[in-house]
Amino acid sequence: MNPNTAWLRKTVALVILIGVWEACADLGYFDPLYMPAPSKVAVALFQLFAQGTIWPHLIATFSAALGGLVVGLVVGTVLGAVAALTPLVGELLAPVMISLNAVPRVVLAPLFVIWFGIGVGSKVALAFILVAVLIFFTVFTGIRDVDRRLVERVITLGGGRGALLREVYGPSVIAWILGNLKVAVGFAFTGAVVGEFVAATKGLGYLLSFAQSSYNAALMLALVVLIMGFVLLLFGLTGLLERRLLRWRG
Amino acid sequence: MLRVDSLALAYGATPVLEGASLEVPSGKFVSLVGPSGSGKSSLLRAVIGLQQPLAGVIETDIGAGDIGMLFQDDALLPWRTAEQNVALGLKLKGVAAGTAIASARQWITRLGLYGLSERFPRELSGGQRKRVALAQVLAREPQLILMDEPFASLDAIVRARVTQDLVRLVELRGISVLLVTHDLEEALALSDVVYLLSHGPRARISGRYEVNLPRPRDVIKARSHPDFAPLLQRLWNDLSREVGERAA
Numbered sequence: 001m002n003p004n005t006a007w008l009r010k011t012v013a014l015v016i017l018i019g020v021w022e023a024c025a026d027l028g029y030f031d032p033l034y035m036p037a038p039s040k041v042a043v044a045l046f047q048l049f050a051q052g053t054i055w056p057h058l059i060a061t062f063s064a065a066l067g068g069l070v071v072g073l074v075v076g077t078v079l080g081a082v083a084a085l086t087p088l089v090g091e092l093l094a095p096v097m098i099s100l101n102a103v104p105r106v107v108l109a110p111l112f113v114i115w116f117g118i119g120v121g122s123k124v125a126l127a128f129i130l131v132a133v134l135i136f137f138t139v140f141t142g143i144r145d146v147d148r149r150l151v152e153r154v155i156t157l158g159g160g161r162g163a164l165l166r167e168v169y170g171p172s173v174i175a176w177i178l179g180n181l182k183v184a185v186g187f188a189f190t191g192a193v194v195g196e197f198v199a200a201t202k203g204l205g206y207l208l209s210f211a212q213s214s215y216n217a218a219l220m221l222a223l224v225v226l227i228m229g230f231v232l233l234l235f236g237l238t239g240l241l242e243r244r245l246l247r248w249r250g
Numbered sequence: 251m252l253r254v255d256s257l258a259l260a261y262g263a264t265p266v267l268e269g270a271s272l273e274v275p276s277g278k279f280v281s282l283v284g285p286s287g288s289g290k291s292s293l294l295r296a297v298i299g300l301q302q303p304l305a306g307v308i309e310t311d312i313g314a315g316d317i318g319m320l321f322q323d324d325a326l327l328p329w330r331t332a333e334q335n336v337a338l339g340l341k342l343k344g345v346a347a348g349t350a351i352a353s354a355r356q357w358i359t360r361l362g363l364y365g366l367s368e369r370f371p372r373e374l375s376g377g378q379r380k381r382v383a384l385a386q387v388l389a390r391e392p393q394l395i396l397m398d399e400p401f402a403s404l405d406a407i408v409r410a411r412v413t414q415d416l417v418r419l420v421e422l423r424g425i426s427v428l429l430v431t432h433d434l435e436e437a438l439a440l441s442d443v444v445y446l447l448s449h450g451p452r453a454r455i456s457g458r459y460e461v462n463l464p465r466p467r468d469v470i471k472a473r474s475h476p477d478f479a480p481l482l483q484r485l486w487n488d489l490s491r492e493v494g495e496r497a498a
Binding site for chain 2 (some may be wrong): 102147150152153154155156157158159162167171175240247248249250
């Protein structure tokens, strides 16, 4: 198969799938209450934008996800680096992070609502904890597993701790973080949406909760498509950044 | 001048070297050969400060910044271009960034890598990467270079070319070299003195061989010099005896 036409094959497969779904819905094979036709989902999606009701929700979810992503990246990187470079801190911090990693961290959502209220704070906190733990382990193992030959190379060229951080550990860790950035973006949105789902007054998670309580499957699917679209868009941007900053990797 | 006297090294509880002594006089090319696992690389690592000796003395009148090391792997920073890798060696020696880059470009051209300055290591062949690593060391104008089988992974033609370039530059600049190699022919073709290390554990220097072949030296033609074959035979016999005694 020609790899250059993979996108065409995927598009055709998607169109066929939607076509079959639409036909099944029109012929009455699917109950519209549970599985509305794609055209109905498209109409629901269009109305969200045409009426302008979606914007405050989109802004709320994006703010929470990006806030959690940025803070999680910074805190995860700093903690991971300190733990990897300072044995005592590593010894104390690693078990905490391992414990946090062992449980599905979204279970913390109700606790964050109690701590930070139903505003944006609890959503940022959940997105943050999801991202920070991931990035902590990325940086921690990235520094621990750094290529010893490169470290010795810089030492034999006269480089000290500063040069090692700048020339070896820094670029090595950036490469690891960029490699995991797509996962982090996904985690940030998961945190924001789940947080809104638990308790909120706006956001895509709140809208999902509203659609569920009003048995509006078309709106729910429209929101799922919308979230998927935005996350894919962010994945694309992350991929561009990765290719640009890691062009040395080819 | 580098002098190693009664050096003892260990990996954990396993003794590697015991009482190893050798000298690298100024401007001389010295090789260290010996069976696998005899501690040749460990000796180099101790000289450059990457391994702590158990006992013995390592003396040199050369400053740490004037000692270069070429590893078995080229160990170039994959995120830096060839030019940046070479310049890094200079910057870490305190040379200003602009001067370091200009000098790096000159060394890259001098070592036959013209037009490849902007390439990343993954975009270079094995031989080209070795030349970049060599340029990185030579650009610092070292007085002593330690080499741990740096050309072992290269094919015969590339290896001959790179070593010839190295010998030319070393002779021209009067640089002292301590080379670790498994290749007896290479050791004799390049060196003024070859030391033989006995089988480990507790390896020691068991032989010293003067190589009085003319300089400037052609590393290929040197092998057909009348003194070369008898010396190689002697070295080979001594090394075989070391390995044989160990096996027995």
